[in-house]
Amino acid sequence: MTPAARTQAAIELLDEIIVAARDSGAAADTIVARYFANRRYAGSKDRRAVRELVYAAIRTLGERPRSGRAAMLALAAEDPALAETFDGVGHGPARIGDGESKAWPGVAPNWLLERLRASGLDEGEFPALIDRAPLDVRVNRARAEDVAIDGAVAIAGLPDGLRLPTGTDVDRLEGIPDGALEVQDAGSQIVTLAADARPGQRIVDLCAGAGGKTLALAAEMHGEGTILATDTDRNRLARLAPRAERAGVDGVETRLLNPGRESEMLADWAASADCVLIDAPCSGTGTWRRNPEARWRLSPERLDRLVATQQHVLAVGAELVRPGGAMVYIVCSLLDEEGAGQVAAFLADHAGWHGEPLRLPAGRAHGAGMRLTPAHDATDGFFVARLTRG
Incomplete structure (x- = not known):
């Protein structure tokens, strides 16, 4: 592929990624893989170069651009060599028109930047949110x-x-x-330590997904005790058992839950868990380094739905904790409505529960818990709190 053809390929991919982000479609990695699966003529250097252009545009643009061309024009404005590939020759993109508008660089959409500021995140930390992880x-x-x-x-x-x-x-x-x-990620390992998992305990990993934190908990328990790993996503949860076998982990039971019926399906664990770990569904504002297109997918409405889901899983988890036990709430988000604010609301509504001070190897106190940020801790962004039932 010529340099101009690579630029055009990046434009075409970005067009697909923009639509997918708007309509909750396939992830960027999936779109890129499908694109080249149908273009076997593209060599490894071509694929690498196009992918780098695509992700450079995604990282550069906080707001979802109107088109792939507008996104690439933003890069071309800072890169004369890239601008020269807009030559209109062969498979290359058309020449840049006089006054043709481009997308504008930024860390995130303005509404999200306002929420981050309101959550106490210093603007000096913003650039690190989209660094390479x-x-x-x-x-x-x-x-x-x-x-x-x-x-x-x-x-x-x-x-x-x-x-x-x-x-x-x-x-x-x-x-x-x-x-x-x-x-x-180191941050994920650190916040899992808040569970203080010990041999012989009964632990519920309520939103286990594919089981990264489940396996970390199991390692701390040295094969003694029981972990119940649950989720409502069949495909993600199905990946846990093979991972556990590969890791040589015993004592992990998986259970697929139906949304809205979690408490009913966990009745046998009511008020009996030493610890319930909740790695709650969230906006992922702390993981933009790994998933920069997430900034293009999030909206105030979607954030509201996530906050409601978090409230629900906290209520479900609280029913499972024995008296004197603990619930560890984790989100890979830097927004207070998902983190410190969410926990404050829970504590206000649940008498007998209190926040427990945490001693972790990284992070800073934030609300009733701790927050890790890419700039301060060189990890993904997380909020974690350990809540104890009296």
Whole structure:
């Protein structure tokens, strides 16, 4: 592919991604993979170059652009070499017209920036929200006591956490036993520590998804005790059992729940869990480094629906905690309506519950819990609180 053809390919992909973001369609990675599956003539260098253009545009533009061309024009305005590829020759994009409008760079849509400011996030931290994320892993000691990886750096406060060099292909590392590494951001590992999981406990991972935090909890319990991992998403939950087997994890039960019937389907666990961990569905404002197109998908209406879902899962989780037990609430969001505000509302409505001080290896106190941010902690953004039932 010529440089101009690569630019046109990026424009076409961005057009599809913009529509998908507006209509809650396929993720950008899926769209890119499908695009090249139908264009076998594109070599690996072409695919890499086009992908880099696409994601450069997504990271650069906080507001969802009106078109892929407007998005690429924003990049071209800062890159003369890219602007030259708008030559109208062959498969290249048409020449740039006099006064042709382009999309404007930004960290996020204005309404979201206002919400972040209202949540106490300093504007100096905004640029880090869309930086490229590092590659972190958790070492599974059940499969490997010692792991040697060139360029890996230990993560402070996480004896099993490693930060790998950018571009490392974890699946192709030599000399690493199968199941010895789980890709998991340092922030995700840190907030899971709030559960203080111990051998012999009964723990519910209420929104387990594919089980990243479930496996981390199991590692802390050393195979002693019981973890019930639940979710309402069949496809995500189905990935947990194979991961647990690969990691050599025992004592994990999975249970698919029907939305709206969670309490009924968890009646056998009522008031009996030592800890309920809730990694609640959220806006993902703390994970834009890994999923920058999420800024184009979020709307005030969708945020309101997520907040309502969080209130629901908190109520469900509270019914499962034994007297003296705890509920750990986690969101990968930096918005207070999903984090500190959500917990404050819960505590106001539930007598006998109180927030417990946390001592984690990163983060700062925020409301009744702690908040981690990319700029301050070099992790994804999280809010976590540990609530104890009296």
